[in-house]
Structure formats: C-alpha cells, structure tokens
Amino acid sequence: MSVMAPLVEVTLRGLLGRRRTILLALLAGLPVLIALLIRFSGGRPDADRILDTLVVRTVMPLVALIVGTAAIGSEIDDGTAVYLLIKPIARWRVAASKILVAAGLTSVMVVPAVVLTGLLLGSRGGDTATTVVGYGIACLIGGSAYAAAFVALSLFTTRALLLGLAYVLIWEGVLSGLLAGTKFLSIRQATLGLAAALGVDVPGSEPLAPAVSVFVLVAVLAGALALASWRLSRFEIRGGD
Amino acid sequence: MSASGPGGSIFDLGYQSYTGPRLGRQSAVRALFSQTVRSCFGIGRGGRAKIAPFTLAAIAILPAALAVGFAAIAAQAGPGGAVIENASPIRYESYHGLVSVLIMLFCAAQAPELFGRDQRYGTLPLYFSRVLTRVDYSLAKVLGLMVALFAVDVTPYLILFIGRVLVAPDPATGLADEIAMVPRFLLQAVLVAGLLGGIAALIAAWTPRRAYATAAIIAVFIIPPIILAIIYEQSGQELARATILFSPADVLAGTNAAIFGSIPDSPVVAAVDLPGWAYVGAAAIGIVATIGLTVRRYLRIAA
Amino acid sequence: MSDEMVPPPPTGTTALPGATQAAPAPPPLAPPAAGPAPVQAPAPSTPAALEVDHVSRWYGNVVAVNDISFGLGAGVTGLLGPNGAGKSTLLHLMAGLLAPSAGRVMVEGESAWRRPEMYRHVGLVPERETIHAFLSGREFARLNARLQGVADPDAAAARAIATVDLTDAADRPIGTYSKGMRQRAKLAGALVHDPRILLLDEPFNGMDPRQRLHMMSLLRTMAAQGRTILFSSHILEEVERLADSVLVVYAGRLAAAGDFRSIRRLMTDRPHTYTVRSSDDRRLAAALMADQSVFGAELVSGHVAIRTADYDAFTRTLPRVARDAAVTLFEVRPTDDSLESVFSYLVRR
Numbered sequence: 001m002s003v004m005a006p007l008v009e010v011t012l013r014g015l016l017g018r019r020r021t022i023l024l025a026l027l028a029g030l031p032v033l034i035a036l037l038i039r040f041s042g043g044r045p046d047a048d049r050i051l052d053t054l055v056v057r058t059v060m061p062l063v064a065l066i067v068g069t070a071a072i073g074s075e076i077d078d079g080t081a082v083y084l085l086i087k088p089i090a091r092w093r094v095a096a097s098k099i100l101v102a103a104g105l106t107s108v109m110v111v112p113a114v115v116l117t118g119l120l121l122g123s124r125g126g127d128t129a130t131t132v133v134g135y136g137i138a139c140l141i142g143g144s145a146y147a148a149a150f151v152a153l154s155l156f157t158t159r160a161l162l163l164g165l166a167y168v169l170i171w172e173g174v175l176s177g178l179l180a181g182t183k184f185l186s187i188r189q190a191t192l193g194l195a196a197a198l199g200v201d202v203p204g205s206e207p208l209a210p211a212v213s214v215f216v217l218v219a220v221l222a223g224a225l226a227l228a229s230w231r232l233s234r235f236e237i238r239g240g241d
Numbered sequence: 242m243s244a245s246g247p248g249g250s251i252f253d254l255g256y257q258s259y260t261g262p263r264l265g266r267q268s269a270v271r272a273l274f275s276q277t278v279r280s281c282f283g284i285g286r287g288g289r290a291k292i293a294p295f296t297l298a299a300i301a302i303l304p305a306a307l308a309v310g311f312a313a314i315a316a317q318a319g320p321g322g323a324v325i326e327n328a329s330p331i332r333y334e335s336y337h338g339l340v341s342v343l344i345m346l347f348c349a350a351q352a353p354e355l356f357g358r359d360q361r362y363g364t365l366p367l368y369f370s371r372v373l374t375r376v377d378y379s380l381a382k383v384l385g386l387m388v389a390l391f392a393v394d395v396t397p398y399l400i401l402f403i404g405r406v407l408v409a410p411d412p413a414t415g416l417a418d419e420i421a422m423v424p425r426f427l428l429q430a431v432l433v434a435g436l437l438g439g440i441a442a443l444i445a446a447w448t449p450r451r452a453y454a455t456a457a458i459i460a461v462f463i464i465p466p467i468i469l470a471i472i473y474e475q476s477g478q479e480l481a482r483a484t485i486l487f488s489p490a491d492v493l494a495g496t497n498a499a500i501f502g503s504i505p506d507s508p509v510v511a512a513v514d515l516p517g518w519a520y521v522g523a524a525a526i527g528i529v530a531t532i533g534l535t536v537r538r539y540l541r542i543a544a
Numbered sequence: 545m546s547d548e549m550v551p552p553p554p555t556g557t558t559a560l561p562g563a564t565q566a567a568p569a570p571p572p573l574a575p576p577a578a579g580p581a582p583v584q585a586p587a588p589s590t591p592a593a594l595e596v597d598h599v600s601r602w603y604g605n606v607v608a609v610n611d612i613s614f615g616l617g618a619g620v621t622g623l624l625g626p627n628g629a630g631k632s633t634l635l636h637l638m639a640g641l642l643a644p645s646a647g648r649v650m651v652e653g654e655s656a657w658r659r660p661e662m663y664r665h666v667g668l669v670p671e672r673e674t675i676h677a678f679l680s681g682r683e684f685a686r687l688n689a690r691l692q693g694v695a696d697p698d699a700a701a702a703r704a705i706a707t708v709d710l711t712d713a714a715d716r717p718i719g720t721y722s723k724g725m726r727q728r729a730k731l732a733g734a735l736v737h738d739p740r741i742l743l744l745d746e747p748f749n750g751m752d753p754r755q756r757l758h759m760m761s762l763l764r765t766m767a768a769q770g771r772t773i774l775f776s777s778h779i780l781e782e783v784e785r786l787a788d789s790v791l792v793v794y795a796g797r798l799a800a801a802g803d804f805r806s807i808r809r810l811m812t813d814r815p816h817t818y819t820v821r822s823s824d825d826r827r828l829a830a831a832l833m834a835d836q837s838v839f840g841a842e843l844v845s846g847h848v849a850i851r852t853a854d855y856d857a858f859t860r861t862l863p864r865v866a867r868d869a870a871v872t873l874f875e876v877r878p879t880d881d882s883l884e885s886v887f888s889y890l891v892r893r
Contacts, residue, residue: 037472
C-alpha cells in the first residue's frame, strides 16, 4: 500500500497547478459568494433551493468533471502517464489512487462549500442541521461518484470532458427528466435521493428511493474502479515513430 | 540547372519557382474563413472529428423533423388535427429553449480547437508572415465560427418552415402564413450564433489549453442563469434587473421572447420585464464587443 | 564465386542519391544458390534476456512492425533505422506498452504484455520529451524510486542523479531544464532501480557531444556489468560508436542483425572497395586486374581504388600480387566497411 502514497502525491501536485486551482476555487466558492450576497441584501433563507440548483446540479458535477478528467487524462495527454505505467504496480492500485485523489479533491472543494452555504443561509423549514448534514453527506458520495466515473471515462476517450458535459447537461439535465423510467441512470438523481433519505426536503418531483440511490452511487464507484483497472491493464502507449 | 565537376555534381530535379499570378489577400482570407467553417464540422479532418459536431447538430434538428411529421399527421386528421398541432411543443418560439444547450455544447466543443490549436502548436507565425494580417486572421476565424453556428441554429427553423408550408392544404396560403416568421427566426439565429460564438471565441483565444477553455465556456453559459434565478428569488426584482443583461443565456431568451412576441422560457426573464430592445441591444453590443476583444487579443499575442 | 569474367559495373564518382538512380543495379556476382545469407541474429551466448518471436504489429492497414524475430543478451545493441521504420513501436512492444498483433515478445522468458512485475528489472527511457515539469530532477528520480519500491529511495535517487551528472541542477524544476538535461533526468529515473534490462528510445537526442560521450561510456560500463541494453537511433555514428551489435530495421522489417562488419561480409552481391597506397600505383593496378578476385581498379590521384567481390581471397591476393610485382604497400584501407555504407545498402535493396 505504501506505493499508493507517491502516486497520490504526484497526482495531487499535477492537479493543483495554478490555473486549475483558481478555476476550482472560483467554482467552489461561488455558492458561498451567492449566499453571502443574499444574506447581506436581506433575502429569505432558502439553503435547500440553492444547494439543489447551484451545488448539486451545477458546481458539484463541474468540479468533479474538471478534477476527474484531469487526474489521469492530463498525464495521458502530455505523455507523462508512461512513467506511472512502467512500474511494478498492480493496475488496480494505480486506478484506485487516481480515483481516490479525484474523489477526495472534489469532496474537499464541494463539502465545505455546502456546509458554509447552508450555515449562512439557513434552511427554509428551519432545520438547518438536517439540511447541511444531508446535503453534505450526499455531496460527499455523489461528488465522489461523479469524479470516479469521469476518471474511468478519461481512460477510454480523449474527449472525456466534452462527453461528461454532454452527460450532465443533456442526459441529466433534460432527457432523464423526460423519461421517468430512467431516473436511476442519473448520478444527480441518486445524490438527491440520498439527501432526501437523510431528511432533506428536496424540491421538485419525487426523489429516488433511498435504497436505489445508495445502490446507484456505490455501483458507480465500484464500477468506475473496475473499469479503470481493466482499461489500465490493457492500456497501450504508442511510440513516436 | 545542372553542373558537373571533378569533385561533385549538381542535378537538375526540375524544380521551378512559381512565376504566375498570385491570389491576393482577399483570397487568403476567404480560404481561412472557409477552412474554419469546414473545420467546425470536422470536414476534411477524418471521421473522428465529425462525431461531436454532427451528433450535436443531429440532436438539434431532430425535434424539428419530428414536428414536421407531427404536422403532417395533423393535416391528415382534418379538423381535429388543429388541436394536435396546437398541442405540439415544437414551435418557432419554443425552439430556442430546446436547442440552446446544444448550441452551447457545440461552441464548447469546437471553439477551443479553432483558436487553441494554432497557439499551442506554434503555427501562428506561419499565418502572420503571409499577406494575411492579424486582424484578417482573427476576423476570419471568429466569423467562421459564427457562420457555422448560424447554420446549425437556423436549420431546424428552416425545416419547420418548409415543413409547415408543404403540409398546409394550399402551399401558397401556407407560404403567406409562415413567411412572416422567416425574418424573425433569421434574426434570432443571427443573435444566437453571434453572441454565443463571440463569447466562445474570446474565451478560447485567451485559453489555449482545450480542457480549460471548454470548461470556462460552459461555465459562462450555464452558471449565470442559475445564479440569476437564485438572486431573483431571494433578493427580488431590482438586483436581478441590474444583472440580467450579463447572462448571455438569459439575454438570448429575452431576444427570443421579444422577436416572437411570446412568453420567455426563463421565468426570470419573464418576471424582470425588461423591454425587448434592451435584450437585442445587449446582444448586439455583446457580439461587437467580443469580436473586438478577440481581434485585440490576436493583435497583441506574441507570435 | 563466379568463374567467368564479369564486366565491371559502371563507376560513379559521386555518392549523391540522385546519381545512383541513373546507374543500373550491379549484376549479382555470385550464383543464385549461394545468395546473401538469410538475416538472422547470431545465437546469443547467454539465454536471451529479450526475445522477439515473429512479432508483427499493425494499426488497421498500416503495418508498423512486420514479422521481426531476434534475441538479445548482455551487451549494447543498437536499433538502427530511418524515422518511421518502427523502432519506437518495437521498443514499446518490448517494454510491454503495446500488445503484439502477432507473435510473442518475451522478457526474461515471460511475456512482456500485461505483466507489471517485469518492470522490476526493466527500465525504459521513452522518446517523448515531456516529464513532470513541476518536479525537480531529484524529486523525479525519487518518485521513480518510490514507485519501484526501492529500499532507500533517497539514496537511490542521489546515486542515479550522480551517475547522470545532474547533481548541480537536481533541485531545479524540470521545466527549467534544457533538452539534454531532461534526457539525463529521464535516464536517472530509469536507473534508480538498477534494472537488468535497459531500453532507450533515441537517448542522445538533444545532447551535446560531451554529454553524449559521457552517456555512451556510462552505457558501455553498464553493459560490461552484464546488463542488456538496447537503444534506438537514426544517427549512424552513434550506433557505430556504441553498439556491439546492430539491428537494422527498415519499413517495419528487420533488414540485418549482428555485428556490422559481419553483415558487411555477408553482402556478397556488393563489392568491397579498398584504398591502397603503394610505391607504384599503376603497376599494382595492372597486376591486380589480372587476378580473378578483383574486378575493378581505378587510379585516383595518390592511391588505387580497388573493387573486389571476395573479401577473403583478396586479403591473400593483394600481398602476393604486390610482392610479385615488386611494389611496396604503404596503406591498405577498406573504404566502405562503415555502418553507413552497410546501412545505405540495406535500405536500398
């Protein structure tokens, strides 16, 4: 297991380049900023709404997308991935370390934003603690699921960012709303379902059942690890010739 | 030219320098422009480059094709058909809401390639050392992107239009009915292509790395409306009114409503109740400003 | 060896590519049955550390490596070929980064593909320039050491850095390195775990002569310790200087293998040329032309250029003819016994 430490380190250092960190900080800070704005312009407290629309539907998937596709995607892109592959390390460990970093970084960015926003605004129903804890845990797992899925995706295509965007905006944004039977195929719905199961009053149509939500999130995490390990073990790097 | 001596020889390979007429600057600009438009659709670049643009364009056109089918069935059904047709959610005024996301994805997919490639691979000097000026280059690229977006945006409307005309009991009356819509959707398509294309071009010109540019473009399109909705609900109309013109997506929703005289898709736009010309004006200013800033970027870039 | 008199092929005084196209190919000098020996690497004296067995690799319609077989043991082998010949593909196949479309690639007796364990004993220096720019040279070496599971990563990294002579700049970020320094950093990363097999893809790219000499002597030392070293290059001088044996690839196929002088001797359909300086060039030339092993002698100012089909026979013929003609030999030099002439012959067949 000690070989995971250097993998995690080098991935983190590669991810937190100056530009990317600023972009992520801006995105993660956005809900907090809005919350401050509303608080100081005397608005009505409604953390639920903001956490749902701004965080779960927008900031969380975007952060997970940026971090997840870059965790191994940027190394494949610039050719430094080879140095990690020509080492006597089991492929699942490499995959696990990448997913760990991506999920961890996403959580570190999103969960504090959730907590701060919730505390600043307070829940409409009055039970702020439930809202903060519910959304916090849901975003922890949901964000990790997103990040893991995007790490796996980036091993299959160089346009993972675009595909991920299409998934979030088109599939989760529009289509799965239209086709009621496919609700469970959406990480967003699973996240909201988990939040609802933890007592949060999620606005909108009926959320996904708790058992289904948990199952979907766990399946995504496990499936992403399995797929990424499988793909890495067969990953081909062409020569320059 | 060939020569031979005791130590070596020079051989005539038949190389000739070109002495004929040279096409001028206009031709160069036109070539770059057409190459930009074709590159947006992946034409001339192999199969893989075509997947993203054509898929997005196909999804954008699909509802229009369906609507025409709908209308045809409605026409067959006689008087009851009018009810079916009125129930169809796919109409000129509502189309923008359906396809705006696709146009945004199209921008996010293609703009970084168009503007980032030359910067990353250092081919800008190749362009700037020709008869093409920096202004020519940037304008050709930006307008190329806008024209490509216009083509994708206007096609569904055209399909709707032609479909409705043909499906009408008498083409001549059908034409008379529908012709009023043509200048409207043309204008809306111009504004959409111009504003979204201009913003995408500006961001891509500033961010050569593809992943960042894509993320930034999408963020600029989809985040402001969400923030605006929140601001409106929490702080009321005043603040929302002041800031709505900074959200491109909402501006275009507003122009759509103004041009077609319909209810806007976005509830914030509906609630804020700004006059139509404010949106159109904001869009026009946005288009000009983004083009200007992109040109400025290329005037100052080191190459 | 042919017994009849064969007219000398047209002589060309130039070696420019444009000229040889005009000259017809020289007629074969040996009967077809005794044609050029089949291309095969000499059997390695130790069991092959690297073995490539009828390996092909294609991408759709493009065949990058076409039915190549060879075995490598201890020592330095050069993989020589023009750009696009498949050298990088072959190296990546041996490094387990590509799966062969046909055939097997064996490293230390086991398949190279999908076996991460093999990297304990294999080091690769890839061609691509980019490495983690935000790490310093020392950190990069240390990262490689830790990932390899080396017992004392810091010491191993320091050793590797010292070996490649990068100690001064070791603590600066790699992003600030020159091209040659980056090459050395890559090499340091590949040496930290003391690999038995070292694969280098165009390692001397971007190095100045001093650095190149240093790296060459380093590789020679390592090979003398029993390691198997394979490096690729398209520059003939590098391969000629460093490699004990050569693998020549061209258009995905193995054109020749072995020590390049032996290869030269196998090219029996191509005459050997010698430059001889003597006390009486004209008399020597006339006397040599009478001999069967010689089929061309040309008087150039200061020496005689002789073409002969049979290397062995000529070495016995020349002293005898010179003594019989009472001519003193001052200098006898083979003029096309270089890797360059071997190579240009091979790729033009």
